[in-house]
Amino acid sequence: MAVQRIDKILSATGRFSRREASQMAKQGAVTVDGVCCRDSSKKIDPETQVLAVRGERVGWAEHVYLMMNKPLGVLSATKDRDQKTVLDLLPAEYRARGVFPVGRLDKDTSGLLLLTDDGDFAHRLTSPKHRVDKVYLAQTDGTPGPKAVEAFAAGLTLRDGTVCLPAKLEILGENQVRVTVQEGQYHQVRRMLAACGTPVKTLMRQREGELSLDPCLKPGDWRALTESEILRFC
Numbered sequence: 001m002a003v004q005r006i007d008k009i010l011s012a013t014g015r016f017s018r019r020e021a022s023q024m025a026k027q028g029a030v031t032v033d034g035v036c037c038r039d040s041s042k043k044i045d046p047e048t049q050v051l052a053v054r055g056e057r058v059g060w061a062e063h064v065y066l067m068m069n070k071p072l073g074v075l076s077a078t079k080d081r082d083q084k085t086v087l088d089l090l091p092a093e094y095r096a097r098g099v100f101p102v103g104r105l106d107k108d109t110s111g112l113l114l115l116t117d118d119g120d121f122a123h124r125l126t127s128p129k130h131r132v133d134k135v136y137l138a139q140t141d142g143t144p145g146p147k148a149v150e151a152f153a154a155g156l157t158l159r160d161g162t163v164c165l166p167a168k169l170e171i172l173g174e175n176q177v178r179v180t181v182q183e184g185q186y187h188q189v190r191r192m193l194a195a196c197g198t199p200v201k202t203l204m205r206q207r208e209g210e211l212s213l214d215p216c217l218k219p220g221d222w223r224a225l226t227e228s229e230i231l232r233f234c
Contacts, residue, residue, distance in 0.1 A: 006030065007040040009051060009060055015093050016053075029054050063118040064099050065230050066090070067211070070113040071219035076104035086113060089220055102126060103134075103184045111136075111205035112213040115222075124233050125208060128165060128183040132233075135207040136179045136189050140198040143174050148196035152179070156192050164192060178206075209233060 007021035025040040031052045046060035077085045078100050087095050102114040102122045152169035168180040179189050190200045210232050
């Protein structure tokens, strides 16, 4: 890895501003490989050198990649005046790092939501040209028939003229379906099922690409992606 300024490494944790990093260094609170460093502009390799603040080692990651089981009633947004957002469910340092939800899940939709501060990573997941599957489980009012399956496969045109890319509709049982899309238009899955005469009662995103929601995550819980999980989208 290329060397980085100490103040940049510390500010990237979300725990300190660059000014705070500079002040701590001047006060002798910062060490590199056990040696006091009072110059926060000094460049080090965070992968091979040990950076610590007041004796506590500071980990380094260029970007943050998180998986959340988004609960119902929470907005997929970075901030909102009146309602709770997914950022409110994370420690404050992630907000300071500029973490944001990849795409969005509606307030009334639960399930897999990825969050990151890596714009390129987010683009690879959300751009239709990359054809990343987004898989949803839905409970519907009524059960779609074979014509609905064919309409999804052909590409639905919604009532407002919105043209959807071809998608996959699987009938799992009475009032239970699985929908796979490769785009994320506004309320798309709900609108597609409503257009077929079977409006959605509940909707949960189960998978994005090859990454499924961790069954150990309860609604509102989150965890960091593993390196192998991140590489699935690179």
